[in-house]
């Protein structure tokens with residue numbers, strides 16, 4: 032049920048972050064180049080899935096996009112502007128290990144709504160809606176810390192969705208989950224995308240990448256090797272590294 036929020040609490044009134052651009056972005060640590068000359072522009076629409084072998088730089092790329100870390104060279108811009116607090120409020124990020132407050136399930140969602148300026152009178156309905164979507168309504172009063180891994184991740188995603196982000200980053204959100212729990216998370220991601228949120232996600236699960244991706248960004252050794260519509264990527268990758276990766280032969 033869409034909320035008919037008052038102008039004061041319209042979460043979507045903040046400045047846009049799209050298109051999100053990385054221009055010649057590099058990240059160095061000592062003599063090591065972790066991310067190398069990355070150019071990428073993301074706009075609303077397609078679900079972008081970033082794949083590549085361990086250590087390719089997928090997580091770092093998400094963190095650079097979200098403004099959690101700064102590049103040592105190049106620039107990250109959100110709708111033409113440097114990353115800043117107000118624009119960051121239009122984004123949410125979900126990690127492999129859900130980061131939850133030591134409070135009840137409902138209080139976890141209520142907290143982010145408060146931080147995002149949603150009026151107290153609206154919060155209860157929004158919390159109920161978020162938990163309903165996540166299939167967690169019956170656990171609303173339980174401590175978030177005692178939930179199963181799948182329930183915790185659904186809560187983390189429901190909490191992210193509750194703030195109606197323009198962009199949702201997900202860093203291997205199902206890697207600790209069994210197949211049924213992973214599918215429940217995928218359904219939520221689909222719903223969030225259908226509601227208009229841009230999805231940018233990393234995964235190691237090729238089945239999941241095939242199910243969810245509209246486009247694939249393939250990374251290897253800190254570089255963007257190719258960016259291709261998903262169907263074309265899996266049918267006929269453009270580069271040898273991507274072909275080897277899809278065939279399961281490229282491990283590092």
Ligand SMILES: Nc1ncnc2c1ncn2[C@@H]1O[C@H](COP(=O)(O)OP(=O)(O)OP(=O)(O)O)[C@@H](O)[C@H]1O
Nearest residue numbers: 060065083084085086087088089090091092233235
């Ligand atoms: N703070 C840091 N200092 C030095 N090296 C780092 C730091 N953070 C990450 N790295 C290195 O940067 C490389 C890329 O890391 P990143 O976590 O982005 O890889 P990834 O593609 O997400 O890998 P995985 O699939 O294993 O999660 C790795 O070799 C990692 O060891």
